[in-house]
Amino acid sequence: FMLTQPHSVSESPGKTVIISCTRSSGNIASSSVQWYQQRPGSAPTILIYNNDKRPSGVPDRFSGSIDDSSRSASLTISGLLTGDEADYYCQSFDGSYVVFGGGTKLTVL
Amino acid sequence: QPQLVQSGAEERGPGASVRVSCKASGYTFTTYDIHWVRQAPGQGLEWLGWMNPNSGYTVTAQKFQDRVTMDRDIPTTTAYLELTSLTYEDTAIYYCAKEERTAAAYLWGQGTLVIVSS
Numbered sequence: 001f002m003l004t005q006p007h008s009v010s011e012s013p014g015k016t017v018i019i020s021c022t023r024s025s026g027n028i029a030s031s032s033v034q035w036y037q038q039r040p041g042s043a044p045t046i047l048i049y050n051n052d053k054r055p056s057g058v059p060d061r062f063s064g065s066i067d068d069s070s071r072s073a074s075l076t077i078s079g080l081l082t083g084d085e086a087d088y089y090c091q092s093f094d095g096s097y098v099v100f101g102g103g104t105k106l107t108v109l
Numbered sequence: 110q111p112q113l114v115q116s117g118a119e120e121r122g123p124g125a126s127v128r129v130s131c132k133a134s135g136y137t138f139t140t141y142d143i144h145w146v147r148q149a150p151g152q153g154l155e156w157l158g159w160m161n162p163n164s165g166y167t168v169t170a171q172k173f174q175d176r177v178t179m180d181r182d183i184p185t186t187t188a189y190l191e192l193t194s195l196t197y198e199d200t201a202i203y204y205c206a207k208e209e210r211t212a213a214a215y216l217w218g219q220g221t222l223v224i225v226s227s
Binding site for chain 2: 036091101
């Protein structure tokens with residue numbers, strides 16, 4: 001299966017943005033979804049694991065969810081900061097294989 | 110704290126091979142799988158495969174099955190990725206990552222730039 005993300009999203013500081021990740025086939029809940037943030041020039045870092053869990057150190061402005069009915073996962077970022085400008089990737093598993101979404105560029109303007 | 114430190118940038122000609130290393134520290138190396146992910150210039154993340162450092166068992170993405178070898182040296186807690194028959198399209202940053210808590214890449218190395226040029 002594939003994971004499809006919007007190529008880009010933009011929002012103003014202080015607002016809330018939702019980034020979607022849609023699975024092309026099968027149940028979104030059948031394997032966990034992770035989200036990664038990649039700032040320009042840096043390696044990616046984990047934001048959300050197991051659909052909605054935050055590693056220690058990740059602000060609670062970042063939250064994850066899944067929706068079986070739409071076969072989608074979502075990353076919600078509230079209280080946007082200019083420092084949130086980055087690329088965001090979702091990731092899931094197809095059995096023993098790893099699948100990444102194509103990435104979403106977030107612009108905070 | 111857990112850390113993955115990768116080897117430095119490499120440049121190779123078309124048809125050559127490259128080996129990238131990933132030294133793990135701050136945790137028990139054999140407990141967590143190591144994944145390899147690459148990112149071509151201006152592109153997204155592409156998964157290459159994973160290895161169980163304890164058993165040496167590997168799973169490789171179908172696209173790379175005939176060109177990728179992953180192995181490890183347990184005494185030095187180092188994982189290796191070898192990519193053969195390089196083409197210009199293999200120019201990318203190659204990352205190793207530690208799997209944990211359902212995330213394939215809970216902790217990332219800093220990346221290794223591989224340039225394929227003539």
